[in-house]
Amino acid sequence: MTRERIPQAAGLALVLGFAIFPFVYTANDYPYIMHTLIACFFYAILASSWSMLSGYAGQFSFGHMGFTGVGAYTAALFSHYFYLSPVPTGFCTEFLIGGQYLVIVDAIGVTSSTLTQDCLRKALAVWDGSVQITPMPVWLGITLGTLMGGLFGLLIGLLVLPLRAAYLALFTLGFSEILRAALSAEISITRGQAGIELPYLFDAGITLFGRHFDKTDKLPPYFVMLFLLLFCLAIMLWLAKSKFGLFVRALREDQDAAAALGVNTTRYKILVFVLTSMMAAAAGAVMAHYIRIITPNNLMILQMSLVVAMAVIGGVENVVAAAIGAILINFALELLRNSFEIGPFTIDMTIWRLVVFGALLMVTLRFARNGLISPIIDYFTRGHVAKETVAKRVAGSETAEGPP
């Protein structure tokens, strides 16, 4: 195996390891570890797509968690407000589509006394079990959430076209905070800080590998999130090697120079926003269906900072490094939750782990600007370049007559 192939082989081994892990790990903390890994994959999607946006394309955005929220809330609102019914309710807004009624439940807020005013509940009470309504498919909600993320990405991409560096960061931070505030304020629709509940990813359970898994089993969402991560990484790696990757890196390096060399910078700037927003939104929608509740606090700046820090520690200019960084950091943060005692002192690691994390971030920024994982990958993929350059120069000086 050539040296350049080692990172690919390691990546493949890692993927295989994650694929067989749920079948070989049998300890008592299985659900906890599986839950932690699902969260790891979720953060890996966010960190890697953010690294594509910020590390590759140079669009330093603080709006990524906002896009996650767009995906999650779209899926949540869709599953909460839309149903199919064979007969009209007579109470709700409804449209006849293909022999079924698309029922849109009225927005009625959060208090328990208002629940009875829910138009669908009224209809169900009248029907008294004689009519079965059908909730919307989860996959459709996730798809809509992903598309909505892309739409928001398009709008933000268009709005930030003239903005660069700190202005772009502040603008996207503003977007994320406005979205969070709006979701908190629109209590009648979103239930505000109380959050909105979602159905399970697989409400009726699912049969995989010849075995039926209950809706509460961790394995199906584990593989959904893992496949989503691998799908996103595959797209980003393919794009990174295509002219898209080349152009967005040129955009990062110097937008004016890229334009002067024929690159339609507007197009690629918007495209990278749309693409990465869709990935964040898809991850948000799947995660929301997994944890089954979404609140505006999921969009907090603290969450965004966590994603940025994960990508920076992994290596912001490499989507795989950012993903690995996110997995390692999230796992480490979970493992560091256990408090311990030193003599008479109790170290409360639930708080100190964040100090450790912050210190690691500062050390990385100071001493390893390319992160901790990215240089390792570079060592294998680009380690030969210096030697090659010297060899070529020596060979050139022996044979060439000098510059023309």
Add this chain to the structure above:
Amino acid sequence: MINLVVKNLTRRFGGLHALKGVSFEIDGPELIGLIGPNGAGKTTLTNVLDGAIKPNSGTVYLNGLRIDQLQPYEVARVGLGRTFQVTRSFRRMTVLENLYVPALALDRGHSRAEIEEKAMEVLEFLTLDHLRNEHARALSGGQQKLLELGRLLMLDPEVIILDEPFAGVHPQLMKVIYRYIERVNDAGTAIILISHQMDSIFTLCRRLLVLNYGDLIADGVPDEVKRDPAVIEAYLGVDDEETGAGQEGRAQP
């Protein structure tokens, strides 16, 4: 046949008249020097020609196609390329990748292998081939200037504007860059050379345009321009009796 027609270009920034009805024409692969003191409007003219700034009035036609309202990437694709006063290579991309950007942006249906072959030809021409896999940031200042020129060559441009290609370059390398410019020009590309290095301008260019406070005050062969009283007063200076070779290389803003 290359034909660039610039007609009555005017550009204002608030109360400042950066360009005041500038007109000139380039017919064929000329090598033209564009000179003028700081603030004369050279960079503004470059930015208007490459589409980065839109003129308040006036037109620019390249081979019969109006380009003054096009975006910079469109201008580059129709055949007008430029470098920047301060070198703007893509520092965290390899030398080869720097060359791939314009070639792929042109989207002329060439395969990767063809593009790589052309890039290697350009790098060999510029004697940068041994650095092809290095990041551009590893290159010296002079090599980065060559890389910028190489990127332009990948565009197959009809007209090139070189903005201060000799700034900060060692005299030895400067002579190498001279030869590259001459070769590119001989190959059929029109070049507008902006420089404060009068030696280079008078050595290379067969026609000079002189800008002063947004006015094109002279357009002619170097010998005539050197003796033009308006040019001497505005730019070349009057401290020597002779305004010829004795004061070349001394630009006085």
